[in-house]
Amino acid sequence: MAMTARQRAKVSLYIQAGIFFVAMAALILATDWKTVGNSVFNFGKIGPMFPGIIVIGLKNTLIYTALAFVVGLSGGLLLALMKLSTFPLYRWIATGYIEFFRGVPALLVFIAFGYGVPLAFGVSWDVNVVVMVSLGMVASAYIAETLRAGLQAVPKGQMEAARSLGMPMWRAMVTIVIPQAFRIVLPPLTNEVILLTKDSSLIYVLGLTTAQYELTKFGRDGISSLGAGLTPLLVAGAFYLVITIPLSLLARKFESRSARTKR
Amino acid sequence: MNDVVIPSRNHTGSVHAAGVSIKDLRKSYGSNEVLKGISLDVAPGEVVCLIGPSGSGKSTLLRCVNLLEQPNEGTIHVGGFEATDLDVDIDKMRRKVGMVFQQFNLFPHLNALGNCSIAQTKVLKRSQAEANKVAQANLERVGLGHLADRFPDQLSGGQQQRVAIARALSMDPELMLFDEPTSALDPETVGDVLSVMRNLAKEGMTMLVVTHEMGFAREVADRVVFMDGGVVVEEGVAERVISSPTQGRTKEFLKRVLDPTHIEISE
Numbered sequence: 001m002a003m004t005a006r007q008r009a010k011v012s013l014y015i016q017a018g019i020f021f022v023a024m025a026a027l028i029l030a031t032d033w034k035t036v037g038n039s040v041f042n043f044g045k046i047g048p049m050f051p052g053i054i055v056i057g058l059k060n061t062l063i064y065t066a067l068a069f070v071v072g073l074s075g076g077l078l079l080a081l082m083k084l085s086t087f088p089l090y091r092w093i094a095t096g097y098i099e100f101f102r103g104v105p106a107l108l109v110f111i112a113f114g115y116g117v118p119l120a121f122g123v124s125w126d127v128n129v130v131v132m133v134s135l136g137m138v139a140s141a142y143i144a145e146t147l148r149a150g151l152q153a154v155p156k157g158q159m160e161a162a163r164s165l166g167m168p169m170w171r172a173m174v175t176i177v178i179p180q181a182f183r184i185v186l187p188p189l190t191n192e193v194i195l196l197t198k199d200s201s202l203i204y205v206l207g208l209t210t211a212q213y214e215l216t217k218f219g220r221d222g223i224s225s226l227g228a229g230l231t232p233l234l235v236a237g238a239f240y241l242v243i244t245i246p247l248s249l250l251a252r253k254f255e256s257r258s259a260r261t262k263r
Numbered sequence: 264m265n266d267v268v269i270p271s272r273n274h275t276g277s278v279h280a281a282g283v284s285i286k287d288l289r290k291s292y293g294s295n296e297v298l299k300g301i302s303l304d305v306a307p308g309e310v311v312c313l314i315g316p317s318g319s320g321k322s323t324l325l326r327c328v329n330l331l332e333q334p335n336e337g338t339i340h341v342g343g344f345e346a347t348d349l350d351v352d353i354d355k356m357r358r359k360v361g362m363v364f365q366q367f368n369l370f371p372h373l374n375a376l377g378n379c380s381i382a383q384t385k386v387l388k389r390s391q392a393e394a395n396k397v398a399q400a401n402l403e404r405v406g407l408g409h410l411a412d413r414f415p416d417q418l419s420g421g422q423q424q425r426v427a428i429a430r431a432l433s434m435d436p437e438l439m440l441f442d443e444p445t446s447a448l449d450p451e452t453v454g455d456v457l458s459v460m461r462n463l464a465k466e467g468m469t470m471l472v473v474t475h476e477m478g479f480a481r482e483v484a485d486r487v488v489f490m491d492g493g494v495v496v497e498e499g500v501a502e503r504v505i506s507s508p509t510q511g512r513t514k515e516f517l518k519r520v521l522d523p524t525h526i527e528i529s530e
Contacts, residue, residue: 155368157364157366157368158368158370160331160362160364160368161362161364161368161369161370161427162370162382163331163354163357164329164331164357164360164361164362164431165357165358165381165382165386165430165431165434166354166355166357166358166382166386166387166434167354167382167385167386168354171385171386175381175385176370176381179372180370180371180372183372
């Protein structure tokens with residue numbers, strides 16, 4: 001009855017796989033497939049979603065994400081540099097900003113900048129501006145922490161070597177330190193973009209016109225108009241994967257390439 | 264003090280040299296005084312080796328010369344610049360002072376040629392074509408012209424250090440600082456780096472070298488300065504200090520360095 005360690009590991013793996021399959025089977029048997037088929041996998045009725053979900057929903061999700069990311073990246077870089085500054089006031093401002101915007105729900109920020117600020121100052125903001133400001137400011141806070149870690153991961157000797165060659169501080173940062181930091185933060189930065197892609201759905205609180213619909217709003221609209229249950233949401237969800245999975249693959253490719261040419 | 268420098272541009276070959284004059288230099292980290300009043304002169308074209316046990320302050324002294332460390336007291340003149348003057352244009356001064364680090368500190372995202380040209384284009388505002396020419400010439404000078412397109416991680420330690428020397432030389436410095444340039448190297452690559460430094464000395468470059476290579480110091484240095492505990496204990500002609508030191512601490516140190524198997528048993 002004596003088993004080697006390798007045999008025991010094998011048996012344990014079989015048992016785990018067995019439990020998994022039994023659980024799956026139980027779930028499948030317990031499901032009311034008729035209802036589910038009508039309300040979640042009812043693909044016969046979703047024809048009217050096309051091509052709108054692509055030319056409007058997908059397009060707007062991409063635009064909102066890109067706008068927020070541009071603001072988030074520049075704001076995040078600025079905040080990261082402030083946080084690393086030797087000047088205490090800069091550090092305090094950056095720390096306060098980051099703690100605040102990381103700590104409050106993005107939805108509240110959308111409401112604040114979508115309704116509160118325009119009301120307070122008597123302006124009316126385009127939906128693109130609201131996305132840039134609210135999602136951009138939230139993204140800045142997260143990206144700042146990522147970039148700060150990346151900047152600190154670049155060895156101190158790099159800055160010293162650059163300064164020794166007569167480069168001023170800002171020049172050494174731009175030419176030597178930041179390019180290396182970006183390679184380090186590429187994986188966590190990809191993560192930020194994926195989070196932004198999904199958070200862009202929060203824009204629904206503004207009450208969009210049809211041309212401003214992004215993927216989630218498009219799906220929700222489909223629920224009430226198509227009579228296919230929740231199926232439109234499933235379709236919208238699939239389109240998020242169409243964005244995020246290639247993004248992950250792209251980042252992985254960059255990563256392995258920069259690993260090959262350096263370090 | 265301004266008698267030491269005539270800056271001039273000269274990409275390769277003969278060099279224009281600047282001197283260094285250090286007076287009563289003090290440097291502390293908190294309550295720990297690392298340099299306790301150092302005075303040291305290096306004439307233009309002279310090669311001076313700083314030796315001494317670790318923790319003696321020799322690297323700190325070297326790093327004060329191009330202000331990687333900020334001294335607390337005393338003055339440093341480098342060529343026509345007073346480094347310790349608070350109004351000194353620190354970046355302009357550093358262009359004249361090449362620095363070579365123990366850990367090379369090459370830029371990993373640039374190839375050898377890029378490492379040698381980046382500061383030329385960004386700081387000296389040379390055209391990319393001119394900078395590449397100068398960079399290539401200096402890579403040839405250290406015997407690595409054929410590896411110009413290699414990235415640092417594709418080079419051996421000795422090759423990386425020679426690229427680092429070429430990078431410094433590409434700025435046409437008038438003074439070169441070496442901070443234990445061979446300490447991080449595999450023994451078989453030390454010779455290549457030392458021979459590049461020997462050639463540089465022959466060309467008339469002013470050099471201040473922190474080193475544990477006594478053979479190099481004896482052969483190449485005009486003068487050797489022995490430091491211990493933040494002060495200069497003994498200095499003089501290289502051959503004399505290494506072969507017949509007069510101070511007890513120097514003798515003790517040299518005995519340990521020249522004969523590593525010698526073990527001192529204190530009573």
